[in-house]
Amino acid sequence: SQTIHQWPATLVQPVGSPLSLECTVEGTSNPNLYWYRQAAGRGLQLLFYSVGIGQISSEVPQNLSASRPQDRQFILSSKKLLLSDSGFYLCAWSVQGPWETQYFGPGTRLLVL
């Protein structure tokens, strides 16, 4: 069966510091991978998605970036965090196709102070 991991689970960072959040998927090959941000326990905002190694599409211009160095690894980064980057970050995977379910990881709670 497939499993998706995210770490760290919780992170407190000062404004201006760098960020690296990691997501890995087990039990599948060539998945689509997604990064979402959820603010204030409500709506999800798609940040990035990837259909293959090195292929990243950005949905929202901001100071975040994403990379996919391996087939089942997806990394969310920032060089300098802003207060507005605080939120709950969720990684998800799916196989390709419009009817395919996206499966979510446990999330990372980021607080920027």
Next chain:
Amino acid sequence: AQSVAQPEDQVNVAEGNPLTVKCTYSVSGNPYLFWYVQYPNRGLQFLLKYITGDNLVKGSYGFEAEFNKSQTSFHLKKPSALVSDSALYFCAVSSPSGAGSYQLTFGKGTKLSVIP
């Protein structure tokens, strides 16, 4: 552009009563519709989806949803609510978005509270 509306921020229901969480959508072409549930500080869990065929879709934990094309709705239902059903529920719609990817557009979520 595709969109999803969940008109109720919060739904309260007594334990044992039927529950309904509403969702309407807008998308060009055939809609692929999903329901997810989120417990506090957790990721989203998939409940059910509609692709084609029977308008009544059955999913996990006794939930079901009814696809209504004329009303562009996909309401989530359960015949008898449990206290453990209290959570945040998201409706989502999918459509092609180029480059081989299919993006989900989520509603803003409905908080369900089941009162003992």
